Amino acid sequence: MSNFRSWLEKFIFWAIRISGYSAILFVIAIFLYLLREGLPAFSEVPLSNLLSERWYPNEDLFGLLPLLGGSLVVIIGATVIAVPIGICTAVYIAEVAPPWAREILKPIVEVLAGIPSVVLGFFGIVILAPYLRRALDLPTGLTALAGSLLLAATSLPTIVSVSEDALYSVPKSFRDASIALGVTEWQTIWHMTLPAARTGVLTACMLGIGRTVGETMAVLMVTGNAPVIPRGISSLFAPVRTMTATIAAEMGEVATGSAHYHVLFLIGITLFLITLAINLIAASVVFRKRQRAERILS
């Protein structure tokens, strides 16, 4: 009995342990796979081609700059829209709203996180793009701006909920002390609470932006998919094409093992590395904070 018990215990422990380690395994597998399929691009396509300004795979033109630029425009647009709105919404929910309003607002923002990006993209095509075309008098509404607006919507739930947590974690005594000194609540929020929560809020913004980098379907559907290098603010009102959309649109039709196929994987590697960097920086902030908390507790 005791023998069987310890044998079973060991078996379960190893099964659980291997599952625990699986995350490492999958990350390595994904990265190696991307490398294996993506690196041959460097031998098949000359660097000057990859760094050129034309993306036109039918004629073996694999300039990545327009795609990078397209992603950049859409992401910057989304950031400019989502970060201030997200932080203000979080401040309202955490600091200003009465409890009943908080109980309503929080789940609604969570619903936004649950809407599939393909539904956002659909909404973008049927409502948002035609509206932008009419309102701004553009030749087409399928523009970087439409993409930015939808990306802002996908990143808002992350920014709001993570910022909110950061604001909550500022001790109430800070606020009371500030109010007791005769400072208004309004000033307390901007001069005390928000600065005290700044690392958390910054993490929230980074995680939100991380989501916009990887977003695929919504941008694929509404940005018009024209691979041109963006120049200046006017490109916000013109069609662009992002890295994610390029993979999604072209991978299905490409011949396995062709130069085009390898370059698409190369774009995948780029995306992997960008999101990895963003998430690691955000995570290191979280880890550092946790260690500090543990030191105080022990």
Place this chain on the structure above:
Amino acid sequence: MPKEIEKSAHSSSSVSRNRIQRAGFLLLLGIALFTVIPIFLIIGVVVIRGFQTLTPEFIFGFPYNGMKSGGIWPAIVGTIYLVLGTALFSVPIGVAAAIYLSEYAPVNRVTQIIRIAIITLAGIPSVVYGLFGLGLFVITLKFGTSIIAGALTLAIMNLPVIISTSEEALRTVPHSFRVTSISLGATKWQTIHRIVLPQAQSGILTGVILGLERAAGETAPILFTVAAFYLPQLPRSPFDQTMALPYHLYVISTQVPGMPEGIQYGTALVLLILVLGMNLFATVIRSRARARRQW
């Protein structure tokens, strides 16, 4: 809300300060509404324009006439198969990994690396998962574009959600229960199996449903791994291709010219009902479990 302050306002400068504060709070309220209103707008538009399409023929029928007529049954069934397949692969590994992290893992470098790996997995763009799934499952392992290739891809993408929510659920179970159980002669696994897991199960279930909700709505990972543009019959084995709701919505709103709007909105509505329904289900489980909790 700042009524108490209002009462104590005597000097003129404090009156103007109060005015600034009130204007500021109103502005914040406006911005918060700006976040919320589009959500209602999106859902409202889809519901109002889509619900007339939701007839039994639409839900249970097959598409015909170049998908411009008929229903979306194969896409609904395909998505259900994909969700079940994803659950089959990701739930056991994800929950076991969460048990490892919360109950067994020592505080050391390796554990830190596991956590970083989970964060990394959570951040990888969905379309990159699609690339990986295409390369590993479809091409190298020769599953072809199939339900199993898509479900495995979605399962890996899903792991971080299931691991982190399950771990959180496990960690809320008080440590004292574990010590007590051990002191009564329980082994570690008996303690987990008989005390910790039953107490954490609704939290774990909530996390699992939220993860599967995301899998149900994802398009990019299934683009090259399972999704069929149009299939005249339902899939018969895990190695068959299948249609899927999100991909179907993508196809009929971008690839098919002259698509009737009703079918587009109807498809979007069915997808929304499925996904938000799962979300609601998870919320209900969570709040009921909280109300029932004894500690």
Place this chain on the structure above:
Amino acid sequence: MVKVVNKILIQNFSLNYSDGTESLHEITLQIPANAIMVFFGPAGGGKSSLLRAINRLNDLADVISISGEILLADENGNYLNIYDKKVDVIELRRRVGMVFARPIVLPLTIRGNLTYPLELKGEKNKDILMTSVERSLRQAALWDEVKDRLDTSATALSGGQQQRLCLARSLMLEPEVILLDEPTSGLDPISTSKVEATLQDLKQRYTIVLVPQSIQQAARMADYAAFFLQGELIEFAPENALFINPKDGRTKDYVEGRFG
């Protein structure tokens, strides 16, 4: 049957936690059978650590080093070194029960809490389980209060009842030794005296090691008392000797309330 005089022998026992808190230095002590042994002293002195060392509950904590021996006698007078690698820890914990400061009832019914340790052992017979439930509830002076609601949630009981339930639960296994870590710290005076009376009864059959909640309780309960300070055993004496006529100045200061 051999009459066992000393149930537990602690010899040169030292223990260190990784964070440096509440370590133990070279403790040597005999714990007599069928009596109440009281460990007392200021917080952080090592009482609880030594208590947890006796059923190896400190295996769960972050212990970096252990030396010396703790020997547990069986009914034939054979001693087992509980830190021996070959010892079945699970079996040990069934012989040495533990009750904690806060009453920790498991999120089960009253009956579920009681049968839990026996079920873990593999006992499935309903009659045997029920007999044990009644016996241990009677021993813990709780039977009359809960006999009609065994299948209701244990968390609905009052604090005093919960603590006696925890005591009853550790009696389910009929352990040889019961370790109690401030078992009355959260209880009102009436519940406290009930628990104390129960312990006085129980010592006929069991060896009891108690970390009391106060010096007064220590004096009331002790058949033997040991005074701990900063991880060291300062003094050890039978009955009330330590409280009436301590030999060591530090014990005297503590008992008279000069510190702690």
